Amino acid sequence: MATGKKAKNVGKTLKGKTKEVTGKAVGNESLEMKGRAEQAAGDAKQTVQKAKDTLKH
Template sequence: MAGGKKAKNMAHTAKGKVKETTGKATGNESLEFKGRAEQMKGDAKQTAQKAKDTLKH
């Protein structure tokens, strides 16, 4: 996987985890759900990139 894309996707996942945790701590359900969504977005992009890399080799 390209290093830059991998880092970007991992950043989405980490950023989502922070949002989710902050939402849980403050009782803000909206922030918590946005965090979960961002984590899923990052995970999906990582999976897609790994599949592309697998097909290239």
């Protein structure tokens, strides 16, 4: 996986986790849900990149 893309995807996952935890802490369900969605998007992109790398080799 390209290092830049991997870092971007991991960053998106971590940003989502931060939003989720913050949302839970302050009781903001909307922020919590946005965080979960962002995590899922980051994880999905990582999976796609890993699959592309597997097919290249």
